[in-house]
Amino acid sequence: MSILVDADSRVVVQGITGTEGSFHTRQCIEYGTNVVAGVTPGKGGQTFDDSVPVFNTVEEARAKAEADVSLIFVPPAFAADAIKEAAAAGVRLALCVTEGIPTLDMVDVVAYCLECGTRLIGPNCPGVISPGKCKVGIMPGFVHLEGIVGVISRSGTLTYEAVDQLTRVGLGQSTSVGIGGDPVNGTSFRDCLEMFAEDEETKGVVLIGEIGGSAEEEAADYLADDYPLPVVAFIAGRTAPPGKRMGHAGAIIAGGKGTADEKMRVLSEAGVTVVESPSAIGVTMAEILGTD
Amino acid sequence: MSILVDADSRVVVQGITGTEGSFHTRQCIEYGTNVVAGVTPGKGGQTFDDSVPVFNTVEEARAKAEADVSLIFVPPAFAADAIKEAAAAGVRLALCVTEGIPTLDMVDVVAYCLECGTRLIGPNCPGVISPGKCKVGIMPGFVHLEGIVGVISRSGTLTYEAVDQLTRVGLGQSTSVGIGGDPVNGTSFRDCLEMFAEDEETKGVVLIGEIGGSAEEEAADYLADDYPLPVVAFIAGRTAPPGKRMGHAGAIIAGGKGTADEKMRVLSEAGVTVVESPSAIGVTMAEILGTD
């Protein structure tokens, strides 16, 4: 088992003919992902790499190629509309890689996806991978290993770092989810924790947070209530000065709230094993799961 | 029994201190309606007629007077906001008497009420009366009689006409609902038909339609499917020329659709007894119910 995506997922890539879209579509296909369609407005009727049909609209991709998951590579100016198009077309899951979407656009988009019943991952996220089954995102597939650890992260490359450590200590991953670093996103730590709790394969969860916002605090609230799996957490940004923007729009410490120390404290109190060094994520989880 | 309102309904009047609002509030109280609060922004703290507390907001009226039904007398410029305020405050039922609210305002308001789970009756309607129990509206109470006939109408005075006929032939009414004559309103014929079907007291329904729109056709669709009660219908506007606006914004015949003849035909086909003369409503229902 795994969460969100598996070998049965039928993926449509929005923006398949763009530079990033085409590069990562090839990477996903190479990994074994079932990419059944692409969408680029005005390029309907073409075939991507002689194998993937391209449509003008997601609605068509849904109807003709039965796509149920959309991976979105669309520039910030058009990304909000693209996500809404995916949701309106009825995909089960939409993953948006795009960085730099205005926050108020996302406020609107998140409400829209909720109305449509579409789960949104991201934006500004690497996507989701269920190793050995399906990769829907931009993460380097080869560092992953099929296994029993669930990974949830607001960061991209820091997630690869954590996954790499897990893989090196022999711990594979059930699913690794990058929820994205923007202030307003579709899926929270808590949403993923709930899914992992219900996934039979997952035996432990790595949670990688960042300064800013209160997503980690909300996760801690939830975890405090008898969460069934061991959780190892790391919070990036202890050295970040207040009020500065650290790349992710989400990672601003405003008015003393959302500091790394505060997040680490509440997670610890909720029974989470919080590591001080990002390098300790893998070995700590290995110790807890007794597979070291 | 009855539908929508009964002796337990706790009514707040929005616009209670205005000319119309105060006149009809007194009429409702005189009829026996339990008016527990009034709302006029800026007049919170006053007491209407030494008996009804006035609040600044519906939220306060809900919280302090436990109002669950709102009757709205607010000029067109402020009516949409007033209805939304009632819905946001969580009243179960809002009835809007106001005539002349822009249609696109109502498009927004109807969606809003749906989100809030508030049933809206109207706008541009006389309200609802469950004779002998509760009158929440502007209809003349004295023409009504407690009884077994449900009345649903897009018109105001034509409803009183029909009710008067029923009363004269000795047929009381369980509840009489004026759904309002505007193109976009909160509650349809069909909604009311469903409620009457589930009301044990109601033994027959009078439906009074008008030219324009397709509310009667939708009612016919629903009635055709084994509706449990006898229905007598009259459609006003057989003599109305196409394309002319007949007072109610709803009553425009556009492009041949929504004519009185078409509505009468589909209702007949759905098993409804359609009367040609409005004067025949009462006697026809009496014949059917065998109480003549």
Next chain:
Amino acid sequence: MKLHEYQSKALLRQYGIPVPESEVADSTEAAEVAAAGLAEKGYTRFAVKAQVHAGGRGKGGGIKLADSPSEAGELAGAMLGTQLVTPQTGPEGVLVRKVLIEGGVDIADELYLGITIDRSKKRPVIIASTEGGVEIEEVAANKPDKIHNEWITPGRGLETFEAAGVAYALGLEGKTHRAGTAVIKKLAEMFVGLSASLAEINPLIVTGDGQVVALDAKINIDDNVLFRRPDLEAMRDPSEEDELEIAAAEHSLSYISLDGTVGCMVNGAGLAMATMDEILLAGGTPANFLDVGGGASVERVAAAFRILMRAPRLNSVLINIFGGIVRGDRVAKGIIEALPTLEVDIPVTVRLQGTKAEEGRKLLQESSLEFIVAETLDEAARKAVEAGK
């Protein structure tokens, strides 16, 4: 409220929708000058279009094409001041007071694009069809599969992907698709921005070089929004409206002139229509629709009665009031107030029911008005029709 083509196009232009260059003219000379101005900009053909509220102008000779400014002037001169008869006017037609002189454009394809309120779905609906230039009602009746609909979500407006979907349904491709998407989005924005009840572009044309242009346009504004939109109210053309209807509107009365002989004054639109229906059933014909409305004051009833008595062809009057908000005594006082300024030489039938009906009847009986009393609706209609014979 209906707008003229030239007003509608000015609004389209304001919202960024391409329309042909044009100018309004009210004389032969002005039309020729306008066409000459267009000729300077390179136009070689000129459309002369009667500006009246009635549709079907083409069939009635209200749209002509000229090959020179002087011909445009001549055609305009011939059209101005005439009564234009179209399938949507009565046989008497409507007076042409203004024409629009428009530069002729190169038409590759004619489409239909309209927005109105879908009462059933309770939201605006876009109606698009590849069958442009003909009446959309005919397309809907004969080729329903050629009609594409898209609904506009309340509060949110039309999403770009939805507009793009409509443009695909119109068969547009490449840069024409992008242009069409923009037009559809802007029309939706305009519909909501103006609180229109109808916004129709028919035909929406694709030019030879792939541009998307509104060749004709019809906008109706929701009357209920005019109180907060003086800019739109200012576009009202009273000359296109019935004189009595204007007089009624000034008193916030709802009045519509009809062809019959029995005048009626009723409270409530539904009861007014039902009264007209009863008059017809009784063998008469209604002369008008007149709703004195809810909460009518003495003054308003007096004004209503005066306006009603001005209707042509009257041979009988029926006053039918079922008191709710409107009180019978106020109605009576209003009628009595109007009496001194009127010569009532036709029979008046009065039916008062509901709130303060008895008081009203009593007041009328004490007045100078002679009238026939009726108890029920059908009785009132029968008596009024009979009295008029």
Next chain:
Amino acid sequence: MKLHEYQSKALLRQYGIPVPESEVADSTEAAEVAAAGLAEKGYTRFAVKAQVHAGGRGKGGGIKLADSPSEAGELAGAMLGTQLVTPQTGPEGVLVRKVLIEGGVDIADELYLGITIDRSKKRPVIIASTEGGVEIEEVAANKPDKIHNEWITPGRGLETFEAAGVAYALGLEGKTHRAGTAVIKKLAEMFVGLSASLAEINPLIVTGDGQVVALDAKINIDDNVLFRRPDLEAMRDPSEEDELEIAAAEHSLSYISLDGTVGCMVNGAGLAMATMDEILLAGGTPANFLDVGGGASVERVAAAFRILMRAPRLNSVLINIFGGIVRGDRVAKGIIEALPTLEVDIPVTVRLQGTKAEEGRKLLQESSLEFIVAETLDEAARKAVEAGK
């Protein structure tokens, strides 16, 4: 992007929110002229307010009151050109380049009104308090019951009744309530219209005659919206921003100057912060935050490396790349491209992992750059800190 007070107030005015009359000045003379102009309009007191992005100006002497235009000029002259130190600036302070000369108003009450994004509820939130004129964070910490919140529904905007509710919560009554409701509605409209990330009026004052006026204002614009809002981008004041940060922004790089000595270049914001954390754990201090971002081209990496090497106080550099979108070979090529224009006289530690990491490492080994190789994150941090000692 932060806006100055004078820019924020211009936007408030544009959205119809009352602000005191004022003028910007950059010299003693201009300030006196501005104050004299206000004096002609009847003002007798004049506020002289330093226009810098840092808050807490009052405490740092950045807001002074004058009783005459000449005094206003003197106070402005004394303020302009100085380094203003506030609780929100470093000890070095910020240079005052402009002052705002504002007519003094009669304050009866000071309120707080702000809007920002509630990440948890995923929508804008209005923060209102009767405790105005002090830092809202303090009110939130010490008197949480004095904070009133109202959320703005996505797509729909703030309803009038919601704005009225906030105004009641602020204790406003009568015409002041109506004025306050309007200000709240307009601020919400502005927040959404500008795609702001913060819009704050503190204090929002009630004047002696019951008017509601924005006495101070702070607006931050979402950086992500600037691509489609050149009008707002034009309000950027580069003089308030760090030189290296501006240079980085020109290459779409995310760069923040810090106080430490170990420079770092990382891909991904989270990994960059984690790298800084590891440097701290290893006993060093990070000199900067630098995220080369996703899909970095050779040119962008070269630019990033050049900018990084310009940072002051550097004694060591750590390059940490975990290849995903960013490919190790491209990063290596970018560094190599930058080398000819740089004098690299401090130790460079390189950790490459992920996509094309080996190729990248090989390219670097073949180049002129001498560097320390590290395998893991903590090893890289330890080696970089060690090398800098």
